[in-house]
Amino acid sequence: MSRTALLHELVALLPQPSVVLRDRGRWIVAANPDRLVIRRGPDSLDVIDELTSGWWAGWLTYEAGHDVEPVVANPARRRPWPGGDETEEADAVWARFPSRVELPDDGEPVVLGDGQSAAYHAELIAEAAGRASRDTAPWRRRSATPPDGDHDAGPLNPSNITWRSSLSEVDYGLNIRRILEYIRAGTCYQTNLTRTLWTTDDIDPAAIFHELLDHHPAQYGSLIRLDGTTIVSGSPEQLVRQFGRWVQTRPIKGTDSDPQRLMSSTKDHAENVMIVDMARNDLGRVSEYGTVRVPSLFALEPHPGLFHLVSTVVGETSPGTSRSDVIRALFPAASITGAPKPRVMQIIEDLEPWKRGVYCGSVGWIDADHDSMDLSVAIRTFVERDG
Template sequence: MDFAYAGGVLATGPAETTSDPAALEGGGWWAVAVTFEGKVTCVRFTDVRRAPHPEGPWSAPGAWTSSLDRAAYTAGVRRIRDEIADGVVYQANLCRVLSAPLPAGAGMAGLGSRLARGNPAPYAMTLSVPGLEIASASPELYLARDGDVVESRPIKGTARTAAGLLPKDRAENVMIVDLVRNDLGRTAATGSVTVPELCAVEEHPGLVHMVSTVRARLAPGTGWPELIAATFPPGSVTGTPKASALALLAELEPVPRGPYCGAIGWVDADARRGALAVGIRTFWAEDGMLRLGTGAGITWGSDPAGEWRETELKAARLLEVASGDGAGQGLDQR
């Protein structure tokens, strides 16, 4: 079955697919996915209703491998710290992609329903259409829109408990909030950008996050195409300055991120509402493989071993849910 599921809403009956975000200013209910590299997919569905998450077959994937092993990842952290010392960047988000063979017959409906039960998330979404199979348990809001009001809730700072958050986490969060303010300001009415909440601590399954809220009112004549163009990729998964961080990450990360760290969500063009998550805590199927990204924000105060452990923490519970066998433990051996 081709479907999208988000926020208790099940959408079926795909009627139109486009790569043009201008369609989101027309009519209808759309599922939206944008890869980190900028490939846009918008799918309009005709049957949209409140329903439980669809069920489907699922079985544990094969052995996981990582695009960066521990040595390569910690070397990348040290390289970013060198670039910070040289004034090239202030912060950069270094990521790796985990891959495992996808069992025959396993589908995103089965994985998405497991995630909904085992790792509930405020911006979770499952999308299954030809050429695009995603099951996301994202806790992070990239862009929400209600009429002309837009909001972003960047996450920076992750630990097992609130007591484990460090001064480095707050400094990193404040830096990214400043970046998001500037990004939103490109499409906002003058003087409308505010920060209603700074560095709040939120509890999520297995960990806590430090989260801020940035809000603005759109300038006349702007909408989803302008918003995405001005703010993508999300600041929390790139770095600051954004252009310099992206150039550095292109050197350090050996494989594309794909849907991971992109945007995943829905737009109700008739109601002028929508919510796009940052594509973290996100599985996707590609070329017979199941993939999952994980990463950490690197600052001058980063410890390479500690940042590797943060990537482990973020991935562990998701791999356990997907495999049902404790696969999230001891990832450094994989």
């Protein structure tokens, strides 16, 4: 029985609310939180200071970053779904789980925690293992891909889904030209313009997760179901990892299907250096002087169908620095804003008609008892809301 087969069955059995997170050579699975903390609007990042004990998982929206950089709100900008009301989406959602299961790539599943919650997770593992050992058909054939194995004919093929965009091709092109004018005028060096694709088609988010697990596994893959929202992410990018005073960020800039072309790209290397300089500056705001280093620059990392240029920036936080201080220093990620961050966040606010929401925000876990956390940049992310 493979770890992937076991994880497929665990996901099928999980109740709501629950979380599934990929984290450094292991999967973390947790259900039935005993506390849920939700914040909307200004000062949403303050919620991090309330996570004072236990193991938490959740997310921050991109707009939570407006607490960090001053942005004049665009009143015409709306939440990222058709007819989205301003009060419907929370900017910070975090759940505390008394127990969790860790599935290492090498080794047996481990239940962390005690009491009834731990017993429940142990039973969940046993049932999932039994189902995985009995069922020889891949999970994806039950959830997404037709029995004949024709993946292109499956309901998750983008060509079989009616997608709509928050920006038309014409408007997108016009906004690109405006950004180029800003660059020529010296207002900014780079602005990351995005658009949202949405659909009203009936799609099972768990089926998307199963497909990603089988065909596009990501370093920060996740399936989170909290507060009436389901998030499926295939992110490869780390926002921040912290253990005690040691802190790390790993920005990605540079993407290509051809590794040789990527390694010889002057443009991609220039972008990567720009974002690394921003990350050094951001991390330097909360680190002891002289501790910020770049141990790895332009590392070529393979991912399904793509290669990325990834750099690593580390530091040692100053005494008295809190987790929220660290997050505020780095959030939102420079790789999904551009430079300089305060100015381009205002440009994004002015040009993008829909708020980004969870997309370009952050997803991950915080262990308050062991002073550690690991958060991703929520790119390549799907969001479904109940109703």
